[in-house]
Amino acid sequence: MYIEQAFKSLHDWWRYLVGIIIIVFASQIGSIPLAIAVVIKSFSSGAGLESLQDTNSMLTVLDSNLTFFLMLLSFAVGLLGVYFVARFLHKQPFIELTTSRKKTDWGRVFFGFALIATLTIVLTAADYYSNPEDYVVQFELIPFLILAVIAIVMIPLQTSFEEYxxxxxxxxxxxxxxxxxxxxxxxxxxxxxxxxMANPEVDKLGSVIMVYYIGTGLLLGIMTLMDEGMELALGFHAGNNLIAALLVTADWTVFSTNSILKDISEPSAGFDVIAPVLIIYPIFLLLMARRYNWTDWKGKLFGKVKKPIILVEETTDYS
Structure with missing residues (x-):
């Protein structure tokens, strides 16, 4: 089973502590190019460091596509850190960190991706046609194509880092x-x-948005435990972030991109913030449970984790 995969490798508690330190350090190394680019741009424009008093002002110094790429770069380097830690500190094959299956089930990855991508597009289109005054069409071909290339390459790395x-x-x-x-x-x-918590959405919408973030983490965790692998979570997370980056942006979101639409409405945190957690996410889980024949919910979500017994076949020496 998925968690028990770790017993096959080196799983001392101190290795996980050292591993987390290495992974965090790697992601911080990956954020250095963004900081350097911001400082260089600030001085070249004559603004100086005094213009960089907060994160939001820092991120508006550079072109949005360049900022987007450099922000995602830290996650890509962090993913390399996870691979390094698993492979060399724990001596764990990366496939065993991915799934309990013998190989990655890409069909599951694409199903998770398609599920959330389809819903996001449908809901966004419905809201656009119901409330057109809340949106501005900001589509520009060249900036959008650059964004698409960056997003298609880098967002799966970002979401994979978080999932792994x-x-x-x-x-x-x-x-x-x-x-x-x-x-x-x-x-x-x-x-x-x-x-x-550091995302600008929290400042804009308030702490109630944490219900959505924690609820999403819970959904992805349930997917992983019930399906005995991360494939569905990998696809779902990538689909959610990729479609959001390409389809609609706003001045108060963590990723301000050259997307097709820009939301100019005044956001408010109401039932629409927690509706996905209470209504949509359970429906997703039921769909996946039916498709992949999930059983034993109690055991897989609340059961004990035991070290598997490895049976060694006995041989008889007749010499």
């Missing part, structure tokens, strides 16, 4: 240490949501 870190490395690590499934599910979901 939370639903992979930490899910397995906490699972083998806690000896159960519910602790890693809750901890990874809360930490995943908590790391979004």
């Amino acid at each position: 870190l939370f639903r992979g490395y930490l899910m397995q690590g906490i699972g083998v240490l806690a000896k159960n499934r519910w602790v890693p599910l809750i901890v990874t979901s809360v930490v995943f949501g908590g790391l979004h």
Whole structure:
């Protein structure tokens, strides 16, 4: 089973502590090019460091496509850090961090991607035609094509980093240490949501948006545990972020892109913020459960994690 994969590799508690330090360090290394580019651009424009008093002002210094690429670069380097830690610190094949299956099921990846991508496009189109005054069409071919190339290459790296870190490395690590499934599910979901506290959406919408972030982490964690692998979560997360980046942006979102639409409405945190968690996400889980024949929900989400017994075939020496 998925969490038990970690028992096949080196799984001492201190290795996970060292691993987290290495992964965080790698992601910080990946953020250096953005900082350098911002400083160079600020001085070349004559603005100087005094113009960079907060994160939002820093991100408006550069071209939006360049900013987008450099922001995502830190996640790509972080993903390399996860691979390095798994492969060399834990001696774990990367496939065992991905899934309990013998190889990655790309059909599951594409299904998770298509599910959220289709819903996002349908809901955005419906809202656009119902409330056209809330949107501005800002489509420009060349900037959009550049954005599309960056997004298609870099967003899967960004979302894969987050999935391999939370639903992979930490899910397995906490699972083998806690000896159960519910602790890693809750901890990874809360930490995943908590790391979004710095997003500008939280300042704009208030702390209620954390219900959405933590709820999304919980959804991805349930997918991973019930399906015994990360494929669905990998596809779902990539589809959510990629379509959002290409389709609609706003001045108050973490990714301000050259998307097709720009939302100019005044955002408010109401039932629409928690509706996905309470209504849409359970429907997604039911669809996946039916498609992939999920069973034993109690055992897979709340059961114990036990070290698998490896049977060694006995041989008889007749010499």
